[in-house]
Amino acid sequence: MNWDLLGHEWAVGQLKEQIVQDRLRHAYLFTGPQGVGRRTLALRLAQALNCPQPTQPGEPCRTCSTCQQIERMQYPDLAVVQADQRGGTLKVDQIRELQHSLSLAPYAARYRVAVFLHFEEAKASAANALLKTLEEPPAQVILVVTAESAESLLPTIVSRCEVLRLRPLPLDQVIQGLQTRWGLPPEQAQLLAHIAGGRPGYALRMHQDPDLLHRRQAWLDDFSHLLSASRVERFAYADTLARDKDGLRQALFAWLSLWRDVLLRSAGSAAPVANLDRVEEIDGLAARVSLEAAHGFVAALENTLILLEANVNPRLATEVLLLDLP
Numbered sequence: 641m642n643w644d645l646l647g648h649e650w651a652v653g654q655l656k657e658q659i660v661q662d663r664l665r666h667a668y669l670f671t672g673p674q675g676v677g678r679r680t681l682a683l684r685l686a687q688a689l690n691c692p693q694p695t696q697p698g699e700p701c702r703t704c705s706t707c708q709q710i711e712r713m714q715y716p717d718l719a720v721v722q723a724d725q726r727g728g729t730l731k732v733d734q735i736r737e738l739q740h741s742l743s744l745a746p747y748a749a750r751y752r753v754a755v756f757l758h759f760e761e762a763k764a765s766a767a768n769a770l771l772k773t774l775e776e777p778p779a780q781v782i783l784v785v786t787a788e789s790a791e792s793l794l795p796t797i798v799s800r801c802e803v804l805r806l807r808p809l810p811l812d813q814v815i816q817g818l819q820t821r822w823g824l825p826p827e828q829a830q831l832l833a834h835i836a837g838g839r840p841g842y843a844l845r846m847h848q849d850p851d852l853l854h855r856r857q858a859w860l861d862d863f864s865h866l867l868s869a870s871r872v873e874r875f876a877y878a879d880t881l882a883r884d885k886d887g888l889r890q891a892l893f894a895w896l897s898l899w900r901d902v903l904l905r906s907a908g909s910a911a912p913v914a915n916l917d918r919v920e921e922i923d924g925l926a927a928r929v930s931l932e933a934a935h936g937f938v939a940a941l942e943n944t945l946i947l948l949e950a951n952v953n954p955r956l957a958t959e960v961l962l963l964d965l966p
Contacts, residue, residue, distance in 0.1 A: 641699050643684040646817040646840045647809040648677055654804070655685055656698035664689075665802040666777040669785045669793070672806030674758075675842025678786040681806070682755045686710050686718055689782060690749035706749070717749040722757035730758070732765040739773055742781050752778075756785045760792035760949075767794050774800040808838030811912065818843060834916045835897070859891040860898060860918060867965055874962040882955035889948060896941040898922065903938050906931040929966045937966050 643652050651670075658664050668685070670678040684700070687707045691700035700707050709715040719738050723730045738754060746752045756762075756770065774783065774797060783801075790798045790805075811833050817840060818829035824847060835856070836843035846852045866874055881888050898921075901913040905926035913922060926934070940961055947957045 641695075643681075643688065643700070644702060645677060645680060645684060646821065647813055648681060648806055651681060651804045651806065652684070655681075656688065659688055659698040664782065666781065667774050667783040667785070667801040669787065669790060669798060669801035669803045670806060671787055671789050671803065673788060673808065673837075673839055675836060675839035675845065676806045676808055677839075677841050678806060679755070679757060680841065681804075682753075682784040682786060683710055683713070685782075685784065686715070686751075686753040686755070689751045689753060690715075690717065715749070716747045717752045719752070719754045720757065721754065723761045730756070730762040730766050732763060732769050735762075735766050735769040735773075739769070742773065742778050746780055750780070752781045754781065754783050756783070758787065759785045759797075760787045760789075767797060771796055771800075809840060811838055814838055814840050814843055818847070822847065831916050834912065834914050837897070837914055855887075855890065856894045859894045860915075860921075862891075863895050863898070864921065866962060871963070874965075875959055878958035878962050879955055882958050885948065885954055888954055888958065889945065892941055892945055892948075896938065896945070899925075899934065899938050899941060902926050902929070903931070903934040906934045925966075933966045937964070940964055 642649050643656075645652060668682075670681055672678055687700035687702060687710050688694070688698050690710065691702075691704060691707050693701050693704055695701055702708075702711070706715065710718055713720045719741065721730065721734050721738055742752060742754060744752075759767075759770075762770070770783075770785075771794065777783065785793070785797070785801060787793055790803055814833040814836065815826075815829045818824040818833060819826060822844060824832070828847070832843040832846050835846065862877065866877060869877070881891060897914050898918060901915050901918075901922045902925045904911050904913060905922055906929065913919060915922060929937075944957050944961045948954055
């Protein structure tokens with residue numbers, strides 16, 4: 641059994657072995673790109689630790705009230721800490737509020753489990769507050785931190801956690817999972833798996849929320865128009881887009897995905913493109929721009945995302961990016 645996860649068998653096997661042999665660490669760090677399965681793995685670990693009727697050691701039943709409450713993140717001995725919104729800031733008060741409850745004995749379970757989602761969004765003060773808990777962990781408490789990469793966190797936090805680095809899955813595995821587990825038609829499963837780049841959680845989210853696909857389509861259409869737009873139009877678009885920082889980030893990720901495909905085509909790579917529904921546009925751009933230009937714009941998009949994480953003025957960062965369109 642794989643805790644009903646799609647992929648990441650090695651990670652599940654490692655955690656189950658620690659549970660069975662009673663060699664649990666007091667803190668774990670799950671890293672990987674958004675939508676790869678970090679939160680799901682953390683919740684499955686909490687279920688495996690606290691299920692009152694496991695089907696076998698380290699294997700939660702996933703049907704009892706405890707497992708169901710953990711799945712909904714509503715269990716009294718489970719705390720989930722994250723920023724108010726994606727792209728926001730996780731604050732020190734959230735860590736301090738949690739620390740008091742962690743000092744208490746579990747209410748109903750064997751372990752209290754605290755999950756810190758997207759911890760790269762934590763303020764320095766919040767990270768330092770968590771560090772104190774990691775240095776002196778309370779008994780019967782398991783901490784799980786998730787982040788896109790270990791490098792985005794304080795080295796002292798990383799060093800006190802067991803790190804499990806989750807990678808995107810092979811496209812064929814995601815395509816098959818979307819069809820067999822969630823009943824998607826083959827063509828849709830293939831498209832979502834490619835757009836998600838092997839991240840099953842993100843692919844499933846796009847299936848469950850069609851608005852995500854609609855917004856992606858709109859951002860890519862806007863970008864196609866911007867390539868031939870005037871400077872005035874580009875500035876006006878930057879001003880509008882930058883008013884929603886999370887929307888801006890998502891638009892940049894959509895553009896980055898497209899231009900990575902252009903870069904692959906320009907380089908003559910046989911690797912599959914992510915944006916299967918835009919192949920004609922990708923081929924057209926690859927024919928128009930040089931490999932150097934494609935690489936330069938991919939770097940510009942990545943740099944803009946880094947600037948946004950550093951709280952640079954989003955409108956100015958977007959204006960500079962749009963002025964440098966190939």
